[in-house]
Amino acid sequence: xxxxxxxxxxxxxxxxxxxxxxxxxxxxxxxxxxxxxxxxxxxxxxxxxxxxxxxxxxxxxxxxxxxxxxxxxxxxxxxxxxxxxxxxxxxxxxxxxxxxxxxxxxxxxxxxxxxxxxxxxxxxxxxxxxxxxxxxxxxxxxxxxxxxxxxxxxxxxxxxxxxxxxxxxxxxxxxxxxxxxxxxxxxxxxxxxxxxxxxxxxxxxxxxxxxxxxxxxxxxxxxxxxxxxxxxxxxxxxxxxxxxxxxxxxxxxxxxxxxxxxxxxxxxxxxxxxxxxxxxxxxxxxxxxxxxxxxxxxxxxxxxxxxxxxx
Amino acid sequence: xxxxxxxxxxxxxxxxxxxxxxxxxxxxxxxxxxxxxxxxxxxxxxxxxxxxxxxxxxxxxxxxxxxxxxxxxxxxxxxxxxxxxxxxxxxxxxxxxxxxxxxxxxxxxxxxxxxxxxxxxxxxxxxxxxxxxxxxxxxxxxxxxxxxxxxxxxxxxxxxxxxxxxxxxxxxxxxxxxxxxxxxxxxxxxxxxxxxxxxxxxxxxxxxxxxxxxxxxxxxxxxxxxxxxxxxxxxxxxxxxxxxxxxxxxxxxxxxxxxxxxxxxxxxxxxxxxxxxxxxxxxxxxxxxxxxxxxxxxxxxxxxxxxxxxx
Amino acid sequence: xxxxxxxxxxxxxxxxxxxxxxxxxxxxxxxxxxxxxxxxxxxxxxxxxxxxxxxxxxxxxxxxxxxxxxxxxxxxxxxxxxxxxxxxxxxxxxxxxxxxxxxxxxxxxxxxxxxxxxxxxxxxxxxxxxxxxxxxxxxxxxxxxxxxxxxxxxxxxxxxxxxxxxxxxxxxxxxxxxxxxxxxxxxxxxxxxxxxxxxxxxxxxxxxxxxxxxxxxxxxxxxxxxxxxxxxxxxxxxxxxxxxxxxxxxxxxxxxxxxxxxxxxxxxxxxxxxxxxxxxxxxxxxxxxxxxxxxxxxxxxxxxxxxxxxx
Numbered sequence: 065x066x067x068x069x070x071x072x073x074x075x076x077x078x079x080x081x082x083x084x085x086x087x088x089x090x091x092x093x094x095x096x097x098x099x100x101x102x103x104x105x106x107x108x109x110x111x112x113x114x115x116x117x118x119x120x121x122x123x124x125x126x127x128x129x130x131x132x133x134x135x136x137x138x139x140x141x142x143x144x145x146x147x148x149x150x151x152x153x154x155x156x157x158x159x160x161x162x163x164x165x166x167x168x169x170x171x172x173x174x175x176x177x178x179x180x181x182x183x184x185x186x187x188x189x190x191x192x193x194x195x196x197x198x199x200x201x202x203x204x205x206x207x208x209x210x211x212x213x214x215x216x217x218x219x220x221x222x223x224x225x226x227x228x229x230x231x232x233x234x235x236x237x238x239x240x241x242x243x244x245x246x247x248x249x250x251x252x253x254x255x256x257x258x259x260x261x262x263x264x265x266x267x268x269x270x271x272x273x274x275x276x277x278x279x280x281x282x283x284x285x286x287x288x289x290x291x292x293x294x295x296x297x298x299x300x301x302x303x304x305x306x307x308x309x310x311x312x313x314x315x316x317x318x319x320x321x322x323x324x325x326x327x328x329x330x331x332x333x334x335x336x337x338x339x340x341x342x343x344x345x346x347x348x349x350x351x352x353x354x355x356x357x358x359x360x361x362x363x364x365x366x367x368x369x370x371x372x373x374x375x
Numbered sequence: 376x377x378x379x380x381x382x383x384x385x386x387x388x389x390x391x392x393x394x395x396x397x398x399x400x401x402x403x404x405x406x407x408x409x410x411x412x413x414x415x416x417x418x419x420x421x422x423x424x425x426x427x428x429x430x431x432x433x434x435x436x437x438x439x440x441x442x443x444x445x446x447x448x449x450x451x452x453x454x455x456x457x458x459x460x461x462x463x464x465x466x467x468x469x470x471x472x473x474x475x476x477x478x479x480x481x482x483x484x485x486x487x488x489x490x491x492x493x494x495x496x497x498x499x500x501x502x503x504x505x506x507x508x509x510x511x512x513x514x515x516x517x518x519x520x521x522x523x524x525x526x527x528x529x530x531x532x533x534x535x536x537x538x539x540x541x542x543x544x545x546x547x548x549x550x551x552x553x554x555x556x557x558x559x560x561x562x563x564x565x566x567x568x569x570x571x572x573x574x575x576x577x578x579x580x581x582x583x584x585x586x587x588x589x590x591x592x593x594x595x596x597x598x599x600x601x602x603x604x605x606x607x608x609x610x611x612x613x614x615x616x617x618x619x620x621x622x623x624x625x626x627x628x629x630x631x632x633x634x635x636x637x638x639x640x641x642x643x644x645x646x647x648x649x650x651x652x653x654x655x656x657x658x659x660x661x662x663x664x665x666x667x668x669x670x671x672x673x674x675x676x677x678x679x680x681x682x683x684x685x686x
Numbered sequence: 687x688x689x690x691x692x693x694x695x696x697x698x699x700x701x702x703x704x705x706x707x708x709x710x711x712x713x714x715x716x717x718x719x720x721x722x723x724x725x726x727x728x729x730x731x732x733x734x735x736x737x738x739x740x741x742x743x744x745x746x747x748x749x750x751x752x753x754x755x756x757x758x759x760x761x762x763x764x765x766x767x768x769x770x771x772x773x774x775x776x777x778x779x780x781x782x783x784x785x786x787x788x789x790x791x792x793x794x795x796x797x798x799x800x801x802x803x804x805x806x807x808x809x810x811x812x813x814x815x816x817x818x819x820x821x822x823x824x825x826x827x828x829x830x831x832x833x834x835x836x837x838x839x840x841x842x843x844x845x846x847x848x849x850x851x852x853x854x855x856x857x858x859x860x861x862x863x864x865x866x867x868x869x870x871x872x873x874x875x876x877x878x879x880x881x882x883x884x885x886x887x888x889x890x891x892x893x894x895x896x897x898x899x900x901x902x903x904x905x906x907x908x909x910x911x912x913x914x915x916x917x918x919x920x921x922x923x924x925x926x927x928x929x930x931x932x933x934x935x936x937x938x939x940x941x942x943x944x945x946x947x948x949x950x951x952x953x954x955x956x957x958x959x960x961x962x963x964x965x966x967x968x969x970x971x972x973x974x975x976x977x978x979x980x981x982x983x984x985x986x987x988x989x990x991x992x993x994x995x996x997x
Contacts, residue, residue, distance in 0.1 A: 069798075076802050077768060081760045083809040088743060088756060101750050102837060121399060128412050134399060138392045146388060159833075176380075180387050187394040205607065205620045206568060206589045208549065211470075215413060216553040218560065238830065242838040250840065250873050251561050253583070253894050255912075257828060272564050272584045272875070273602070273894045275912055275947070278828045290566075290586055291602060291637075291895070291913060293947045293966070296827065309827045325586070325604045325639055326656075326913075328947055328966040344604070344639040344658050345948075347966050347982055360658055432710060439723050445710060449703045457699060487691075491698050498705040516918065516931045517879060517900045519860065522781075526724060527864040529871065562872050564894070583875050583895045584913070601877070601897055602913060602948075636897070636915045636950055637967075655915070655950040655969050671969055 102159060103152040108243045111152065114145045115228050116221070118186065119193055123214050142183065150179040153237050160238045182231045189231075192264060193224050199265040203287050218252035219268040229258035253290075262286075263319070270325075277314035279332060286317055289325040289344075297331035297349055318354065413470060414463040419554045422463065425456045426539050427532070429497070430504055434525050453494065461490040464548050471549045493542045500542075503575060504535050510576040514598050529563035530579040540569035564601075573597075574630070581636075588625035590643060597628055600636040600655075608642035608660055629665065724781060725774040730865045733774065736767045737850050738843070740808070741815055745836050764805065772801040775859050782860045804853045811853075814886060815846050821887040825909050840874035841890040851880035875912075884908075885941070892947075899936035901954060908939055911947040911966075919953035919971055940976065 113124070118141045122129045129137050154175035161168045197220065200213045207213050214220055225248035229241040241258035249255040253272035256262075260276050263284035268274055270290035276282070280294045296313035312332035321336050323329070324344040329336060336342065337354030346358050424435070429452045433440045440448050465486035472479045508531065511524045518524050525531055536559035540552040552569035560566040564583035567573075571587050574595035579585055581601035587593070591605045607624035623643035632647050634640070635655040640647060647653065648665030657669050735746070740763045744751045751759050776797035783790045819842060822835045829835050836842055847870035851863040863880035871877040875894035878884075882898050885906035890896055892912035898904070902916045918935035934954035943958050945951070946966040951958060958964065959976030968980050 073768075073798070073802065077764055077805070078761075080805050080808060081757070081764050084740065084760050084764070084812065085757055087809050087812045088760075102745065102833060105746070105837060118395065123413065124416070135392070135396055138395050138399075139389075142388055142392050142395070146384075176384070180384065183388070183391050186391060187398050190395065190398045202618065205618050205622070205624060206570070207620075208553075211413060212550055212553055215416060215550060216557040218557060239834055239837060242830075242834055246838040246840060249875075249894070253560075253564050253875050255892050255894060259828070270566050270586045272560070272566060272586070273913055275892045275894070289606075290604065291584055291948070293912065295911075295947065307824065307827050309829075311827070313827060325606065326602070326637060326948060326967070330966070344641070345637070345656055345967055429706065434724065435727070446703070446707055449706050449710075450700075453699055453703050453706070457695075487695070491695065494699070494702050497702060498709050501706065501709045513929065516929050516933070516935060517881070518931075522724060523861055523864055526727060526861060527868040529868060564871075564875050581877050581897045583871070583877060583897070600917075601915065602895055636917065637913070637948060655952070656948070656967055 101155055103156045103240050103243065105243055105247075107148060107152055108240055109247050111145055111148050112225060112228070112244055112247060114141050114148075116224060117141055118145070119190055119224060120214055120220075123211075146179060146183060149182070150175050152240055153178055153232070156238045156240050178232075178235045178237060181235060182228075185231050189224075189227050192227055193220070195265045196220070196223050196267065199267040199285065199287070200269075203267045204269055218254060218271045222248045222252045222254035222256060222268065222271060223262075223266055226256040226258060226260070226262065230260070230262075233258035260314070273326075279312045280314040281316040283317060283319035283321070283338070285320045287322045289323065291326040292323050293328040293330070295328065295330050297334075412466055414467045414551050414554065416554055416558075418459060418463055419551055420558050422456055422459050423536060423539070423555055423558060425452050425459075427535060428452055429456070430501055430535060431525055431531075434522075457490060457494060460493070461486050463551055464489055464543075467549045467551050489543075489546045489548060492546060493539075496542050500535075500538050503538055504531070506576045507531070507534050507578065510578040510596065510598070511580075514578045515580055529565060529582050533559045533563045533565035533567060533579065533582060534573075534577055537567040537569060537571070537573065541571070541573075544569035571625070584637075590623045591625040592627040594628060594630035594632070594649070596631045598633045600634065602637040603634045604639040604641070606639065606641050608645075723777055725778045725862050725865065727865055727869075729770060729774055730862055731869050733767055733770050734847060734850070734866055734869060736763050736770075738846060739763055740767070741812055741846060742836055742842075745833075768801060768805060771804070772797050774862055775800055775854075778860045778862050800854075800857045800859060803857060804850075807853050811846075811849050814849055815842070817887045818842070818845050818889065821889040821907065821909070822891075825889045826891055840876060840893050844870045844874045844876035844878060844890065844893060845884075845888055848878040848880060848882070848884065852882070852884075855880035882936070895948075901934045902936040903938040905939060905941035905943070905960070907942045909944045911945065913948040914945045915950040915952070917950065917952050919956070 116124050118138065121137065154172055157171045157175055158168050161171060197210055197213050200217055200219060201207045201210050225244055229244040233241040245256055245258050254268060254274045256276045257278040259278035260280040260282065262282040263286070265285045266282065268288045273291035274288055275293045275295060277295050294315050294317065300308040300311065302308055315329045315331060315334040315336065317336045318338040320339045321342070323342040326345040327342045327348070329342065329348045331349050333351070334349060335351040337352055337356060339355045340352050341357045342348065343359035346360050348358065352358060427435050429449065432448065465482055468482045468486055469479050472482060508521055508524050511528050511530060512518045512521050536555055540555040544552040556567055556569050565579060565585045567587045568589040570589035571591040571593065573593045574597070576596045577593065579599045584602035585599055586604045586606060588606050605626050605628065611619040611622065613619055626640045626642060626645040626647065628647045629649040631650045632653070634653040637656040638653045638659070639657070640653065640659045642660050644662070645660060646662040648663055648667060650665055651663050651667045651669070653659065654670035657671050659669065663669060738746050740760065743756070743759065776794055779793045779797055780790050783793060819832055819835050822839050822841060823829045823832050847866055851866040855863040867878055867880050876890060876896045878898045879900040881900035882902040882904065884904045885908070887907045888904065890910045895913035896910055897915045897917060899917050916937050916939065922930040922933065924930055937951045937953060937956040937958065939958045940960040942961045943964070945964040948967040949964045949970070950968070951964065951970045953971050955973070956971060957973040959974055959978060961977045962974050963979045964970065965981035968982055970980065974980060
């Protein structure tokens with residue numbers, strides 16, 4: 065590149081840079097106050113990886129786990145999760161309290177208590193994810209073994225991530241639960257809000273496009289297929305026309321319900337009664353009594369003569 | 376952190392760790408017997424990357440491939456695939472046979488034969504994936520070149536991965552085909568079971584949410600859009616109420632069929648006749664003769680007065 | 687492995703390798719002419735990462751950004767983007783012009799001008815993405831803060847990537863815009879063609895399965911939900927039966943339209959009038975006047991007796 069050209073380019077880049085720096089002031093969007101950090105997405109993803117290795121030992125790591133080393137393996141992972149999770153929880157509390165002008169003295173202690181609290185749920189979560197794996201094996205004729213389910217079914221990552229993120233959500237940790245659920249969403253196409261309440265033996269087959277909203281309640285032994293939406297019907301607005309945050313906006317799904325692909329169920333007072341079956345592509349905004357089967361009507365068939373078809 | 380607090384924390388973590396270790400015994404889920412490994416997901420993904428580099432030379436690597444080096448390039452990649460794939464196949468056979476209490480003496484030899492067998496399909500697979508790329512270029516007015524299709528269309532990764540995984544599935548290799556297909560699913564949103572049978576010149580546009588079940592049969596020159604499900608209608612249960620594994624559960628799609636976005640076609644005896652066109656969001660559970668066009672009815676239009684709309 | 691077996695294996699691998707090398711000649715697919723490289727996917731993804739760090743300072747990096755270092759931070763990132771983007775643009779122009787037998791002397795200069803041109807849009811793009819984040823916060827009752835939107839909403843990555851890729855598309859850079867959009871598609875399940883025209887304050891909730899075609903036009907303050915398709919209705923074919931490339935094939939969505947999950951809107955002359963609301967799973971192929979609400983009919987309910995249900 066000739067020197068003159070290089071000089072001009074330098075000048076143009078400098079102009080763009082100074083416009084961007086100015087826009088940081090005008091528009092906000094930079095972390096402020098200085099040095100105040102959001103929790104790190106990379107770190108949260110790495111913590112999730114450790115959780116999965118602990119919950120499914122021998123499935124996701126690269127090293128074989130020998131029986132005589134199990135205690136060593138568990139101690140090491142648990143320690144690593146404790147240290148890193150506490151740091152990220154502390155950052156996220158500190159961040160939120162600072163923005164709210166609250167005294168942040170108690171953040172480290174609270175972060176520690178929350179982290180220990182969440183880790184104490186791990187044996188219970190192990191029991192839950194074991195039942196989820198069993199539900200997948202029982203619910204899919206294509207499943208050849210429990211091992212195949214664990215190493216290759218996307219619902220295992222999505223639901224397990226939900227079960228961990230939900231514990232942080234219940235303890236009002238900002239940002240981290242949603243970073244976790246969005247990582248699982250990105251990997252699996254399954255979007256479960258950490259605020260949802262989900263019972264035992266939950267199975268999602270295939271899963272791409274599934275959306276489960278923040279205030280959804282799901283009972284035991286529920287099975288969903290790909291593309292199912294459990295969403296909000298409409299949003300209340302305040303007198304300024306702004307959407308009101310909070311409130312039960314998403315449906316309740318009772319025990320032993322099956323919802324086929326692409327079905328959309330909306331609304332905070334919509335209850336799908338126990339044992340019901342919702343067919344593919346159904347759109348529902350009102351409650352359904354127990355034991356009901358809902359399907360969309362037979363499609364209109366338009367038969368086109370061979371040869372005249374142009375599409 | 377004060378020392379007393381640290382001591383308490385240590386104690387809490389030790390309690391959690393010992394509960395988790397105990398739960399490994401109670402719940403299973405650890406690799407057993409000791410040292411017996413599942414195939415490694417990381418390794419399988421890396422093998423898939425090598426396959427893609429070999430099938431589409433110059434598209435996915437970082438180094439330019441010079442004509443005079445092609446033989447060197449192919450030899451190196453093929454060798455790498457052979458060594459690593461054989462190892463993973465051996466691990467997966469060993470794992471399954473051990474669980475079934477079969478004598479595992481023959482595992483290494485069988486792993487070797489299967490691996491060579493699969494590699495011998497590569498020239499044929501190259502011909503197939505070339506036709507798939509051509510089908511994408513022909514089928515999408517937005518496609519500017521074959522190169523654009525190869526470097527940016529998700530169906531290329533999904534279908535090519537299927538074509539490789541299918542060869543392993545046909546040779547009854549456990550776990551690896553599904554790990555491959557779920558990796559492609561995670562990357563592309565396209566979920567093709569390695570057991571499906573798919574003809575030449577197959578194109579999936581956009582692809583997110585597509586599900587193609589294990590016993591699906593697809594002819595030549597078929598085109599699918601995003602969100603299409605080729606699934607099972609319902610599952611036979613045995614006298615204990617358990618789902619019966621196996622059997623033809625997914626539809627047959629004949630040559631030159633086009634299926635638009637969100638359509639759901641279910642059932643093992645459902646046949647979509649040659650040259651048919653299935654419209655968006657259609658839900659079909661029975662066969663359709665050749666040359667038929669199926670669409671859902673015109674939607675009910677509810678016109679709301681301007682100003683009175685509140686949603 | 688015994689020596690004889692090893693010799694046989696070597697021979698089989700050599701045969702496969704030579705068949706693959708031959709197939710490179712027969713089938714094409716190798717980069718030609720020699721040494722002529724396509725833009726690197728890895729490099730394009732890394733450039734995108736730099737763009738995101740620059741547009742959302744402090745959100746996606748691992749280091750805190752101190753106020754006094756902002757100029758240094760911006761200069762460094764901008765320089766890095768300039769150098770790498772210019773290289774990739776040059777490669778892609780060189781590749782296309784060579785294939786078209788055009789004189790490539792001007793490629794470096796043009797690549798430089800295009801790159802500077804695109805970088806000059808960054809302050810404007812910052813303003814746009816800020817409005818997109820605001821639209822997400824305003825449009826979703828589950829959004830707790832702008833920060834939560836930025837670190838965890840997939841639409842932020844998808845729409846921001848679109849806004850960058852669109853600038854390259856407008857300047858007719860081959861391949862790179864589509865590599866960018868497909869990376870975002872893979873990460874988020876949202877497939878926005880870089881050719882689409884999209885106004886301010888655009889929000890996509892959840893997003894998995896959304897498809898926005900090349901010639902779509904979207905006004906200001908539009909909200910989409912997961913699984914929405916803005917697609918082509920059918921393709922014109924030439925006298926040889928080949929699909930005609932180009933032309934307006936995708937719909938126009940006017941200001942303040944909301945489109946719920948799974949809706950499919952097709953066709954280049956289809957216009958969704960200002961302020962309309964399109965319900966979930968609707969399938970539309972014709973225009974809708976402003977202020978219209980469109981929903982699919984109430985589903986047929988089939989009530990099944992408890993106990994007699996077998997599915």
